[in-house]
Amino acid sequence: MTTENIQTYDVIVIGAGPVGENVADRTSAAGLSTVIVESELVGGECSYWACEPSKALLRPALMRADATHVPGIDPAVGNPLDVEAVLAHRDRMSAHWKDDGQVAWLKSAGIDLLRGHGRLTGERAVSVRTPSGDTVRLRARHAVALSTGSRAALPPLAGIENLRPWTSREATSASTPPGRLVVVGAGVVGVEMATAWQALGSQVTLLARTDGLLPRMEPFAGELVTERLREAGADVRFGVSVVAAERAADGEVRITLSDGGQLTADEILFATGRAPRSEEIGLETVGLTPGDWIATDDSLTVTGVPGDWLYAAGDVNGRALFTHQGKYQARIAGAVIVARAFGERLDTDRWSPHSATADGEAVPGVVFTDPEVASVGLTTIEAARTGRAVEVVDHDLARLAGALQYRPDYRGKARILIDPDRRVVVGATFAGPGVSELLYSATVAITAEVPVERLWHAVPAFPTISEVWLRMLETRRDS
Structure with a gap:
């Protein structure tokens, strides 16, 4: 009653x-x-099930990736992560x-x-x-x-209700790393969880129906993330999707791909949208x-x-x-x-x-992979789609003293888009270790519509990765 x-x-x-x-x-x-x-x-x-636990899983992996490339640090930091300690930290967070x-x-x-x-x-x-x-x-x-x-939005796959797949919730709250994990999806959740669980000991296969990772961002960002995932041991495949999947009586997931291939896994994560x-x-x-x-x-x-x-x-x-x-x-x-x-x-x-x-002009986002990707505002893909004229300025982050102090083998790239009529920055993308800390300055520049001429007077400290702002302005002047 x-x-x-x-x-x-x-x-x-x-x-x-x-x-x-x-x-x-x-x-x-x-x-x-x-x-x-x-x-x-x-x-x-x-x-x-999202921000807090996912970053708790990712932070140890990213710190290890950075530390293993810094001279003078004990090589033991490159040993496998203490999975129990990482998961305990995730639970606390x-x-x-x-x-x-x-x-x-x-x-x-x-x-x-x-x-x-x-x-x-x-x-x-x-x-x-x-x-x-x-x-x-x-x-x-x-x-x-x-x-x-x-x-999480699941795809219309026959029998998916009996498959018991992972979504982002299961991926961030799992109590043990699966031996073999298939990740379906090339977006933020897919690449972050592939990064985390590969570092925690899973053998990850990442399936993308697109021809690159992070398809809504600048192509170079996805290329750098792909490179590092493969170096870490993940199997990254493009132009392929799941056409059938079933969970066998022994718990194994058997997967049929659009290219005719077959996979078996302990878990399958669908990171296919919201x-x-x-x-x-x-x-x-x-x-x-x-x-x-x-x-x-x-x-x-x-x-x-x-x-x-x-x-x-x-x-x-x-x-x-x-x-x-x-x-x-x-x-x-x-x-x-x-x-x-x-x-x-x-x-x-x-x-x-x-x-x-x-919500429309300066939405910042960070992908906490190795390397990090940070983006705000317009991309060249969106500019081309909408027919908007932009001036593209690129810079190799590895040419910065601050980046080389961060990691001697630093790999990364920065791009800003400038409105040629208003002479203000309308988009920025950074890919490389530690670039998330560049994002707020880019967001302020776009939101406040700071003229490029005025940005010359925002002096970055040396040696920091922020010096990329000065270098991009110099690149634009010299081009």
């Missing part, structure tokens, strides 16, 4: 990942009563898949938590099915924010289609729904599937909700706290 309660709040947030937490933090801090609804762990995908700390933070911030599955039932109305089977009905005075994130977690949150009750990405305007207000009460931030809106972009959106959604609740006029200027312009 179920019981029903009706509770009223100023703001209801569905989804307690980093995005939902940030929306709730901002509305609660402004004095709006806020409840957050979560069906799994408070802290979301990033804390337990994932809080052992317990959310006590996050729950305590919500309480300290004055945010109520309701555990259960939340779904819209109409305008400003949410129904929550609790773990005990009760139904709690919520009503929002001002806003409902959807921050339900995304999930899908919105929007299929069971009641979108149909407000005229939207369940299972679709939820479209918003730059204030993160959901389009196609009358009134300014429904918001979507983070992966579920499909604008930019990164935790940092979701948190950026959360800050804006929270500011918009607060402004509207108190009757303030929204500032629609592109630099205002009420407009998510960075």
Whole structure:
């Protein structure tokens, strides 16, 4: 037998990942009563199955790769990793898949938590099915924010429900390295998990249906990552896909490839994209289609729904599937909700706290492979696709004293794209050890639209890899 309660709040947030937490933090801090609804762990995908555990697995592999090439360091650092210690560190970084700390933070911030599955039932109305089977009905005075994130998208492969494949969740939380791991997918998850598990002792086969890794980035980035994966012992294959796979009675995975080849593995990871977690949150009750990405305007207000009460931030809106972009959106959604609740006029200027312009013009991302890849803004592929004129400036990072101090055998490349009319940087890609620390400077240059002439006066310290900015400007001047 179920019981029903009706509770009223100023703001209801569905989804307690980093995005939902940030929306709730901002509305609660402004004095709006806020409840957050979560069906799994408070802290979301990033804390337990994505950002935190994946980087905990990758960091030892990348540090070993760097250390083995630095003169004077004990050659023993090149020995196999201590798998038990790495996995224990991963478990700590994932809080052992317990959310006590996050729950305590919500309480300290004055945010109520309701555990259960939340779904819209109409305008400003949410129904929550609790773990005990009760139904709690919520009503929002001002806003409902959807921050339900995304999930791994599996391919339409016959019998996949019986295959028990890995997705990103299993890949980041596995308790032991599989002896043989087949990774399907050439994107960020695929290459990062191939890097991690190869370093932890698995024999990895990486299958890409494209002709290179990281196909959305500059081609040189994927080429460098491919080179290092193969040097580490991974089997990287291009132009091939899985047409059939089954798990035998002994647990072995038997795979048939599009080129007629056969593989056997202990586990198979499908890293073939993401899908919105929007299929069971009641979108149909407000005229939207369940299972679709939820479209918003730059204030993160959901389009196609009358009134300014429904918001979507983070992966579920499909604008930019990164935790940092979701948190950026959360800050804006929270500011918009607060402004509207108190009757303030929204500032629609592109630099205002009420407009998510960075989702389109300067989205930074790092791939934590060996070597690292960091990219923000436009790529030459996207420029060609859209017919946008750009000036391309390249530089070999191995020619920098700072890079050679980092690793004597340094291999890497930098590229910036310049708008020839406005004379500002519109895109940057770096591939090489340690380049993730170059990304924020590139993001600032693009977002602030710093004229190239002015960049000459941003002096990089010597000897650091940041000196590449000066060298690229010199290359452009001399060309």
